[in-house]
Amino acid sequence: MPGGGDGRSFFSLQCPGFVKPFSATWLLEFDQFSFEPFSMNKDWVLTKEAFDALLAWLDPEREEAGRKYEQIRERLIKIFTCRGCFEPEDMADETINRVSKRLNEIQSTYEGDPARYFYGVASKVLMEYQRPKPTPAPPPIREDTDRLERDYACLEECVEKLTPSNRELVMQYYQEEKRAKIEHRKELAEQFGIALNALRIRAHRIRTALQQCVEGCVREETI
Amino acid sequence: MQLESKDQETLRQYLLGNLPPEERASLEERLLTDDEFYQELLIVEDELVDQYLSGDQSKAERESFEAHFLLAPERQQKVRFSRTLKKYLHHAEQTAANANVVARVAAAEPVPVPAADRGSVRMPFFSFLKSNPVLAYSLAAAVVLVIGLVSRTALRNPVSQGPSQVLAVALTPGLTRDSGEVTKISIPPGTDTLQLKLQLPQADYTSYRARLVAADQSELWSAEDLKPVFSNDTRFIEANIPSHVVKPGDYEIKVAGRLSSGQFEDAQRFTFRVNR
Numbered sequence: 428m429p430g431g432g433d434g435r436s437f438f439s440l441q442c443p444g445f446v447k448p449f450s451a452t453w454l455l456e457f458d459q460f461s462f463e464p465f466s467m468n469k470d471w472v473l474t475k476e477a478f479d480a481l482l483a484w485l486d487p488e489r490e491e492a493g494r495k496y497e498q499i500r501e502r503l504i505k506i507f508t509c510r511g512c513f514e515p516e517d518m519a520d521e522t523i524n525r526v527s528k529r530l531n532e533i534q535s536t537y538e539g540d541p542a543r544y545f546y547g548v549a550s551k552v553l554m555e556y557q558r559p560k561p562t563p564a565p566p567p568i569r570e571d572t573d574r575l576e577r578d579y580a581c582l583e584e585c586v587e588k589l590t591p592s593n594r595e596l597v598m599q600y601y602q603e604e605k606r607a608k609i610e611h612r613k614e615l616a617e618q619f620g621i622a623l624n625a626l627r628i629r630a631h632r633i634r635t636a637l638q639q640c641v642e643g644c645v646r647e648e649t650i
Numbered sequence: 651m652q653l654e655s656k657d658q659e660t661l662r663q664y665l666l667g668n669l670p671p672e673e674r675a676s677l678e679e680r681l682l683t684d685d686e687f688y689q690e691l692l693i694v695e696d697e698l699v700d701q702y703l704s705g706d707q708s709k710a711e712r713e714s715f716e717a718h719f720l721l722a723p724e725r726q727q728k729v730r731f732s733r734t735l736k737k738y739l740h741h742a743e744q745t746a747a748n749a750n751v752v753a754r755v756a757a758a759e760p761v762p763v764p765a766a767d768r769g770s771v772r773m774p775f776f777s778f779l780k781s782n783p784v785l786a787y788s789l790a791a792a793v794v795l796v797i798g799l800v801s802r803t804a805l806r807n808p809v810s811q812g813p814s815q816v817l818a819v820a821l822t823p824g825l826t827r828d829s830g831e832v833t834k835i836s837i838p839p840g841t842d843t844l845q846l847k848l849q850l851p852q853a854d855y856t857s858y859r860a861r862l863v864a865a866d867q868s869e870l871w872s873a874e875d876l877k878p879v880f881s882n883d884t885r886f887i888e889a890n891i892p893s894h895v896v897k898p899g900d901y902e903i904k905v906a907g908r909l910s911s912g913q914f915e916d917a918q919r920f921t922f923r924v925n926r
Contacts, residue, residue, distance in 0.1 A: 502688055506678050508722045509665060515722070542682040550675070578734040586738070601700075601739050607853050631693045638731045 477527045484534050485541055499523075499545050506546075510553060518556060522549045574645075581644035585637050593633050600630040657687065661694045666711060667718030699725075699732045705916055744823065817893070818845040820886075821903070821920040832900070833922040837893055844896060846889040848905055850878060850918055855907030859914055860889045865900045896924045 482492035485499075500519050507515035525548050537544060586594060599615050616626040663669045664677055681688050701707050702715050719725055819835050837844060848860065858878065862871040876887040889903060902921050906914035 499682065502682050505688075505691070506681060508724065509667075509678075511667065511718060511721050513721070540683050543679060546679050546682050575734065578730065579738065582734050582738050598739065598742060601735065602743055607851060627693055628689065631689075631696055634696060634735070635692070637735070638728070641731060641734070642727070 473524050473527055477530070480530055480534075481523070481527045484530060495541075496523075499542055502542075503545065503549055506549065507553070512553070512556060518549075518552055522552050525552070577645050577648055578641060581641045581648070582637065584644060585640035588640065589633065589637070596626075597630060597633045597637070600626065601634075657690060658694055661687075661691050662698065665691070665695055665698055665719055666714035668714055695725075695728070696732070699728050700736075703729070703732055703736055815841045816843045816845050816890075817841045818847065819922075820847040820849070821922060822849050823918050823920055834925055835922055836925045837896070841893045844891045844893050846891065846903065846920070846922075847886050848889060848903060848918065848920055850885045850887060850905065852885060853907055853917060854910075855917065856910065857908045858887050858917065859906045859908065860887065861904045861906075862889070862891060862895065863902050863904060865902075870901075871895050898924050 482489060482496060485495040486492035500523060503519035503522055504515045507518045512518055522545060526545055529548075533544065586597075589597065596615075596619065600612065602611070612626060613623060616623045619626060621629070660669065660673065660677060664674065669677065681691060698707075698715065698719065702712065707715060720729070817835075817837055819833070821833055835844070850858070855878070857874070858876040859874045860872065860876055861869055863869050871891050873889060876889070878885045878887055880886075887905070900921065900923050902919060904916070905918045905920070907917040908914055
């Protein structure tokens, strides 16, 4: 349930860590909630009306608008991450809030892909971020033996959940080392009857799904 | 839109924090509007992590990777996951290779152990073992037994080369201390040289470098310009190590292949334990 009137941001209340504030499911169920406004800063509040207007600007179809919103937010987070920002989610949300705030002024005159406008605003947010705050040093990657063992056990489980075809693909795709890998992947693409780039994409998707599965499995075991 | 290799290199430099600001803005705008390009970024990200873990980056790239790329906690998670995946695949590969060894030994082929026929043989064996864990363990135990017999035979009949005494032992990749299946070598008194026959993957290297490191990773011996030799379709190199270098303990041999550019890249690792 969104909301919170204690002055803290909605995101920090509901979505610590890596959880997105608006999941696709949450978007679809958005109308079922009695909406309470939240704010990213003291100056402006994103209301349900403002958010609806933002979605309508992205696409007339609400479901498609939700998809585009998710896509823009994910990519903004990635860009802020690539720029070395330590709070990329907060910065993406701040960007979205600023676009929402100015929507009335721009939507009648702005032409082109709305994503470009988001990028313009993100650039300004980035400039402000880079001036006052130095980026904290990254925490070192800890080699926790227990955690490594849990990860490994979870990976074994997750690999078993793959379809035989996907399991074979990922096992073979990542097997060979270095130079041999290039030739091996060409052969593998032929074996699967797809182009080499299509093979890369498919392997990436399976790998991403595996990583999500492992992280979910480790979280469950930790709880 | 078909992405070009130039795009991949540009994305790579962007992820490492090395892209000039004037190129960065147009790239980021494209990331927001071009689905295929954004997907490519995610793939290049994975590839960078793999190359980092394989030690397949230049010194400068590695520094950028650690100083810039690894800043984000989500990327540290990515590295952790990739390390686990690499370990898993390594074990899977070795299980399959060991099964292949047993099959070849059963067919009365001599040591050194033949290399797996990558691509065609490995996966059927692996799939077979995944569905038969009991058999997989039995095969692994058989491999240990075979290697033990090889070591004993070598111990009793050291190969003589002129006046010096040479103990020859074939090492296969994949037997690790982690798995408890490390190859044990007993060096009899009077042995001058420990000759390790190191089985290698098929690859186009002009020559190899071998480094012997102790459990604390200190380097004890190394040799360069080792030429591969072939026996029964198996490629291997011989590492002739003075026996006084190896005391009782655990060791690792790191083999790197020389590329036509003159640079080396990791090719294979072997572990063994020396008893006296």
